[in-house]
Amino acid sequence: MIEVVNLTKCFGDLQVLKGIDLTIEQGEKVVIIGPSGSGKSTLLRCLNCMEDPTSGQVLYHGVDLTDFKVDINEQRQKIGMVFQHFNLFNNKTVLENIMLAPVITQKKKMKKLRRQKDADAEIKTKAQIKADAKENALALLERIGLTDKADAYPSQLSGGQKQRVAIVRSLAMNPDVMLFDEPTSALDPEMVGEVLEVMKDLAKSGMTMVVVTHEMGFAREVGDRVIFMDEGKILEEGTPDEIFNHPKNPRLQEFLSKVL
Amino acid sequence: MSGFDRKIQRFLEVFINAGGYNKVLEGLQNTLLIAVLGLVIGIVVGTLIATVRVLPKYKRLPRILNGICSFYVGLFRGTPIVVQLLVFYYVLLPLMGLKMTSVAVSVVVFGLNSAAYISEIMRSGIQSVDPGQMEGGRAVGLSYGTTMMRIIIPQAVKNILPTLGNEFIALIKETSVVSFVGATDLYVAFNYIGSNSYEFMVPYLVMALIYIALVLIISMLVKAMERSLRKSDRSR
Numbered sequence: 001m002i003e004v005v006n007l008t009k010c011f012g013d014l015q016v017l018k019g020i021d022l023t024i025e026q027g028e029k030v031v032i033i034g035p036s037g038s039g040k041s042t043l044l045r046c047l048n049c050m051e052d053p054t055s056g057q058v059l060y061h062g063v064d065l066t067d068f069k070v071d072i073n074e075q076r077q078k079i080g081m082v083f084q085h086f087n088l089f090n091n092k093t094v095l096e097n098i099m100l101a102p103v104i105t106q107k108k109k110m111k112k113l114r115r116q117k118d119a120d121a122e123i124k125t126k127a128q129i130k131a132d133a134k135e136n137a138l139a140l141l142e143r144i145g146l147t148d149k150a151d152a153y154p155s156q157l158s159g160g161q162k163q164r165v166a167i168v169r170s171l172a173m174n175p176d177v178m179l180f181d182e183p184t185s186a187l188d189p190e191m192v193g194e195v196l197e198v199m200k201d202l203a204k205s206g207m208t209m210v211v212v213t214h215e216m217g218f219a220r221e222v223g224d225r226v227i228f229m230d231e232g233k234i235l236e237e238g239t240p241d242e243i244f245n246h247p248k249n250p251r252l253q254e255f256l257s258k259v260l
Numbered sequence: 261m262s263g264f265d266r267k268i269q270r271f272l273e274v275f276i277n278a279g280g281y282n283k284v285l286e287g288l289q290n291t292l293l294i295a296v297l298g299l300v301i302g303i304v305v306g307t308l309i310a311t312v313r314v315l316p317k318y319k320r321l322p323r324i325l326n327g328i329c330s331f332y333v334g335l336f337r338g339t340p341i342v343v344q345l346l347v348f349y350y351v352l353l354p355l356m357g358l359k360m361t362s363v364a365v366s367v368v369v370f371g372l373n374s375a376a377y378i379s380e381i382m383r384s385g386i387q388s389v390d391p392g393q394m395e396g397g398r399a400v401g402l403s404y405g406t407t408m409m410r411i412i413i414p415q416a417v418k419n420i421l422p423t424l425g426n427e428f429i430a431l432i433k434e435t436s437v438v439s440f441v442g443a444t445d446l447y448v449a450f451n452y453i454g455s456n457s458y459e460f461m462v463p464y465l466v467m468a469l470i471y472i473a474l475v476l477i478i479s480m481l482v483k484a485m486e487r488s489l490r491k492s493d494r495s496r
């Protein structure tokens with residue numbers, strides 16, 4: 001589903017990614033681990049071109065996202081992303097946070113359909129779009145048990161609640177893949193569990209997931225494949241059992257001895 | 261004090277009997293009109309300029325637009341507003357063969373002038389919004405422009421509301437130069453009363469009091485607005 005070909009990324013003189021090749025299959029759960037500054041976030045952010053790669057290709061369903069002619073906004077609607085610091089819209093309620101992007105993109109789509117005068121296309125009114133988005137948003141809130149927070153602002157939520165809302169905000173766009181960048185690192189320890197729980201449910205539902213995390217327990221339990229990165233390169237990859245129980249690369253052995 | 265009493269007497273005579281109050285009402289109306297419309301134009305144009313100035317700069321078009329905008333801001337902040345008024349009214353309008361009333365000219369010039377100041381205020385407001393907000397918007401597939409309009413600018417406006425209030429107060433005060441192009445503002449109105457009563461002490465005193473009252477009222481409104489915004493932040 002995602003194919004990364006010889007990807008490099010430089011920030012000025014600093015080369016952060018040094019030729020990454022990676023393929024992610026439909027439904028796969030890939031966990032990326034590695035020391036701080038090894039380029040994990042940068043790699044993840046290149047997958048949806050939040051950072052423009054310096055060279056190489058990122059193919060998503062065969063479409064090269066690094067091509068400037070590709071409508072990157074349209075592609076990103078199908079690639080969910082969850083950040084360490086949640087990045088919920090502070091000026092919107094929880095419900096509005098979840099509804100905003102679906103409503104805006106649906107409206108745009110309807111406008112386009114109306115211009116094409118396609119007789120078979122189902123044209124929805126603005127009110128219908130809103131009503132559908134709201135129904136979907138409420139269903140998602142129900143799923144994470146936060147229905148009673150629908151009208152709260154992000155500033156009134158705990159960290160764990162914010163991150164759960166951020167996850168369903170992405171899900172509201174019906175993405176084919178979800179990217180997570182250390183989703184539990186900014187949380188108080190007692191809130192880590194509730195967020196991991198939502199992510200495990202998501203994994204069970206068959207979602208394709210790419211997760212950068214320091215939660216080795218989660219990597220073992222949920223990951224189909226674990227990738228170890230250091231200094232901008234993938235040094236080792238394999239099943240959780242191979243990576244955690246039989247690490248070959250000395251750097252990986254050293255890393256694991258520190259974090260386990 | 262009898263001298264002062266007589267002065268008040270003379271002022272009231274012209275103010276009430278010789279139609280002075282009409283002049284004052286007209287002046288007050290123009291002062292407020294120029295300040296309010298100037299602020300509205302300033303906010304709209306200033307926001308546009310600020311949006312251009314925070315654009316990522318690795319493509320050519322944003323760089324050119326940014327250059328134009330920073331020239332504009334430098335020009336309007338670097339010259340006295342009186343000069344801008346005079347140049348617009350006596351140089352640009354005749355050159356372009358346009359006719360505009362002096363109040364209309366004042367509205368335009370004060371709008372363009374405050375746009376330069378407000379663009380800087382707005383720019384720092386936009387920059388004070390957490391960059392994560394833009395990332396959040398882009399990650400769900402919203403465009404740069406949509407995220408700017410729906411997420412960033414509303415938060416920026418909220419951050420700079422007190423500063424915008426001060427800008428409005430500054431505008432009210434600065435409008436006292438529009439008589440240079442012949443617009444009737446509070447100064448012209450009270451000057452009229454003074455000339456007709458041969459007595460300037462009371463008219464200018466009253467004028468000062470009106471300016472003070474205006475500024476106090478606006479400060480109160482801004483404070484009230486801030487308070488209600490802060491409330492919606494916490495509860496609700």
Ligand SMILES: Nc1ncnc2c1ncn2[C@@H]1O[C@H](COP(=O)(O)OP(=O)(O)OP(=O)(O)O)[C@@H](O)[C@H]1O
Pocket residue numbers: 011014016034035036037038039040041042043
């Ligand atoms: N926008 C940027 N500009 C300049 N340098 C950057 C930028 N983003 C990341 N870097 C640098 O790139 C390197 C890799 O950063 P990255 O965030 O990808 O690491 P990471 O593996 O996610 O680390 P961590 O575990 O601490 O999150 C670091 O040296 C960092 O300083």
Ligand SMILES: [Mg+2]
Pocket residue numbers: 040041042181182
């Ligand atoms: Mg990181």
